[in-house]
Amino acid sequence: MSEAKRRARYTLEFKLEAVRLVKAGRVAAVTAKVLGVPKQTLHSWVRLEKKGTLKGAGDKPVSAEQMELARLRAELARVKMERDILKKGDGVLRKGIDVKYAWIAINRQRWSVSVACDMLGVSTSGYFEHMRRKGTDKPSKAGANKRISNEALLAHIRAIHAEVKQEYGWPKMCKELVARGIRVGKERVRRMMKEHGIKARGKRKFVVTTDSKHSLPIAPNLLQRNFTATAPNQVWTGDITYIATDEGWLYLAVVLDLFNRQVVGWSMQPHMHSSLVTDALRMAWFRRAPEAGVIFHSDRGSQYCGHELQAALADYKMKSSMSRKGDCWDNAPTESFWGRLKVGRLYGRKFETRRQAMDEVIDWMTFYNHRRIHSTLGYVSPMQFEKSWHAAQLKKAA
Template sequence: MDEGRSRGKYTLEFKQEAVRQVKAGRAASVVAKTLGMPKASLTNWVRAAAKGQLGLTADGKAAPMVTPEQAEIARLRAEVARLRMERDIGKKSRGVLCAGRVARYAWIRSMKRRWPITLMCEVLQVSPSGYFSWAASQGQAGNGRRRSHSDEALLAHMRAIHEQMRGEYGWPRMHKELLARGVRVGKERVRLLMQQHGIRAKGKRKFVVTTDSSHQLPVAPDLVQRRFTPAAPNRVWTGDITYLPTDEGWLYLAAVLDLHSRQVVGWSLQPHMHSTLVKDALLMACFRRKPTAGLIFHSDRGAQYCSRDFQDTLQAWGIRSSMSRKGNCWDNAPTESLWGRLKTACVHGRRFATQDQARQVVMNWIAFYNHSRLHSALGYLSPMQFEQRWLAAQQKSAA
């Protein structure tokens, strides 16, 4: 593959995320290795971002809109690079994995210039906070007491996290994020500092029912019965529709959520609410995940989900249809919760001039939600982290 084509696969979102990680304090060499890209390219992006030219073409014009397909290619590229690194770490550390925790910490320290510390901690099944605590104790002298962080240092960390996580974290997630980054601090201290300095999560708004179930189409029984914790991926998916106002008219978003990891596995953004909206979101999920027959797809009783076109698509993939009771949002609570987070982060208090602008913001947030946002129902892991750990545990038990 020639260099020009290789460069074309790096979308604007991919470049912005790589630059953000460098600006957040990670070494450019580590970021480049994690994302599976040349360090020289990353250095050029950082320079362009500093000049305000990262989103411009060579002639100084705005870069073209990134399509969902291009964004997905960029996400898969980063995911493949990460999986390769996990494989390499696993090969090098086979003996260490059977050793004690201290031996794992020592191995991580010896390899920290080769691979990201957080990734090695994940593969070796130790917490980053535990490693950094051990490393700090190894570097102590004299009385052996650990120095605590000053309020000013903690506030700098918290404000950076608040900005990077788009103002979505209250004190419980903030505390977990600090520990994951190696900052040892008590949860009560985090709560008080956030309260004293006005660092707070964006508030949610009241739920509004938008489902149109006034139709004569067949309705499926509720196969989920509010059991929202399936034992494995691709056992139960949920779907729903929400809307985003723009100056060009309404933009409708259909999403498919895998309940095992709460990961958004499919989505579609269109200026209408026809059955193709939900069908396209389902097909994206099916093509990406390739589920086996027997998967349950749970939704409300909206006409789009009851339509013959959508039901035929479910049947073609061997998927069983399940639907909530009429007017009961709690029967599809995980997806409604997703909408609450999305609208709090992207819609409330914001005006979109165009549908393309809204589409770009939503796609960026979905990537952030899947890869970075800590989820309380997943033990304060992101959906991607949770699923990767589950897969690693399955591979280990099968070995």
């Protein structure tokens, strides 16, 4: 397929989300890397959106009303960014200045130091002076060999706990601390977290419903619960969930690569039509550019059995695979992903608008792909796992 045809595969939803992130103050290079698009392409979308000529495959150019809506969304996102700094730092906001400095250092690649200092009520000069006295804001090998005090360790634990929104228990907290160059034992971390009441958010059961009462063709189960993959783009899985907002339901479809559990495609819409899952698949296919033969596994929902999704799979030369009727264990990795999302960010939250829910979901998926460590991946993030795999392949070939 020609490069020009591939370029047209980006959905308007995807482009507008990318532009909105840039206009909200996110660094374009970082945004491009997170979304998996060339930086020059993202800059082009920003220019086209300003002119009102941004469009997706078969779409009309964005109207003036849509441009104004995008501008307002960008402004809301900027306000949300400042609010999120306060909210994410709420666990350290009432703590000592060393805890605040530790939290700012951990999040310095996400938010500028000056903005974070301002939100947490500390001076920028004070932060840099503190880091100068330490020698660096990144743990050195020499520092990793030095035993950290209980007070300093607690500051790091609280900062990480706030950063990951209480998702980590003591085993992952210990792995995260070691990965950041802090020499500490598991028992010490467990004991300190217990003494100070620092614990992971509890898991809950979530009901997942699928409309499988239809007469559409059903694909065979090619996985048979074998969820292992030896390389990227061998097996993808997809599913749909829904999120309650005051405006109504927001439906989310994702595509995961079973090799490293990475979210490679997604779509969020106020409906559950076939285009929801097709847009998620289209995003994944364009971003990953897989060779023919990828297995795409899903449940038997009408969206996945329908002509639109099946035609896309045929066009992409992918193999359709489906779970047995009413058996969520046949798609366990994706069900587990929903649990992490809902416990990590959605449980107990109230969203006034779909936009608020979308912002939270995108923020979490970015964290999930790039920074959330997985025990099944050897306590590294999906992106780091794949990066290490590619490095190993290059070493073998050399």
